[in-house]
Amino acid sequence: MIRITNGLVINPATNLEEVTDVWVQGEKVVHIGPGNYPSRQVINASGKWVIPGIVDMHVHLREPGFEHKETIATGCLAAARGGITTMCCMPNTNPVIDNECIVEFINSMAKRANGVNVIPVGAITKGLVGDELANIGKMKEFGICGISEDGKTVMDSALMQKAMLYAKGLGLPVFSHAEDMTLIGGAMNAGENALKFGIKGLPRAAEEIIIARDMILAKYTGCHLHICHVSSRGGVELIEFGKSLGISITAETAPHYFTLDDSVLEDYDANKKMNPPLRTADDVIAIKEALQKGIIDAIATDHAPHHYDEKDQPIEDAPFGIIGLETSFALSYTHLFKTGILTAMQLVDKMSTTPAKILGIDKGSIAEGKIADLTIIDVDKQYEINSNDFVSKARNTPFNGMQVNGEVCYTFVKGNIVYKND
């Protein structure tokens, strides 16, 4: 047995927040609380948080097709270092995850990696081209947890409606990338700063239009809709309205949307370019408020690795996306917990318990009999983010050099230590 002693155990699923012991045997948590069992290893978690392993609903692992950016193996290493024990990988690979053969390839590569749980998200349409439904039913048999056209939007509303009806029949949630594809072409948020910097803008309207449309379709189909990477005040307001109507919707945001605004693009650094883009300071406030009020349910990274050769281009040419697996907890802890926006329980809920619930997986809870996916964090540890320390293949982060609190000490998956930093 492994005894994790004296940590502050935070488990929203059982409303537990107390300094106690967690006992792990084999794959499972067997006891919470004091005890006197033989243990082959004792981990002193005094002054640290012991939380259910983080569930990151939105990750790009780039394999198959773009292994120069990231592989499933390196992505899993980065996840473990970030305290993430389960992640959902998006289907915009090459070939696209649109049939069960590719799902099974992901499953197989994940099995060869460090043990972090990887759950594929299937494409909505074959090849992500928006013409016909992907093999959603067959992919479900092989383990997808939802469908998404991530990076794109199914602009044909009738097809999107069919996708929702079909997914509803299979009990799968539909993830919405929420971007009107007729309003693209920019490299940063459209607005004052874009004008100031002379960079082409991406309007908030692109996000708001599709959030509204997809919520309306969810209302009439009864399918569960999950809005990805909410970045704007308008998006938040729409989701609040949709929830007030009783539509089955959840929403996620990413750490960069509550930590950075578009003024940071003054240096034209493509490592600050992602989609949706960083918005204004007012949007950042709105995202934080939405997290606090529960309008936004989950924090995900939208980890989007790119090779430095791809990012070392003029900002308008460089691809969208930043990595986030290794910085997600520290940024969330520093900017949401330490600032008093979220309680510890709320923070853990949004990073682990609720994402698991949305995905319909038995994760996100430390309790007797549950699989031991858990993370121990030295929350007081202050340090500077250094992208050279990353175990991800990629370095495209806007957070290099930033001071944060909260360092992952141990990550357990199925009772195995997959990451350790004593």
Next chain:
Amino acid sequence: MLRNKDLLGIKDLEVSEIMSIINLARLMKQRINNKSLRQQNLKNETLITLFYENSTRTKVSFNMAAWYQGMNVTDLEVATSSMQKGESLIDTAITLDRMGIDYMAIRHEKTGAPHLIAKHVAASIINAGDGANEHPTQSLLDLYTMYEKKGSFEDLNVTIIGDINHSRVARSNVIGLKKLGANVTLAGAGTLLTTGMEALGARVCFDVAEAVSGADVVMGLRIQMERQNSGSFPDLREYSQIYGINEEIFSKAAKDAILMHPAPVNRGVELTPELCDSNISAIDEQVTNGVAVRMAILTLLHDRNKSVLKSSRR
């Protein structure tokens, strides 16, 4: 006894009317296979089939049902008729009516076409399928088959699987079965099961195995190939593997359950060929029962029209 001049939908029938058709159909069935029992009870009556959509069994079935009772029958070949010159539906129907035709069996791709014609003609209109609305003669032969095999509708568990949205057979059957006291479960892909059939009293289920569990009657519906082009499911392979009925799924049904299908079957899509050809299948029996039911309908409509004529003379 039937109350109305026309047979437009199960919706319009009372339970007693449905049962009188079924009961007479049992008698008629004997006449199909035993020539010595055939009668000329509808001699001098005329029937025309007016099919604006393709059909094999329904059209021939009407023909046989008429011939076995001594009627004169003609088919209007829509492809070579004045419809091709742009004649309106009502004008065509009135023209035929004025020739003294007594019965018209009409199939049309638009909902309500037989109802429209019925208002304009003296002949009795039999709906042979209108749009995605009703297919009452198919439903009546299905009901007859269930009654013949199971003896009662009370708490009979009937599961219908497939393209419910576009199926007039499913609609007519749900309406009829609910009137008769059966329990109906509808199953299929989410895209093919959206019409709010719960409002008609059916249970809706998206898992085929669960839907078949404990069913006394399992009815598959034809996947119309044009539906695939409309994008309601990814491809036929996925459809057949997830929403098709095979032996394993059928084994979850009640003991002595029967398999039905309005046919034509896409073998290997909605039903496995092995299941179609096995002894639990009532699909071939349904065809014979279809003729019997249509014989009964023609006779009962004739009886009704005769008695109305008598009472108006009186």
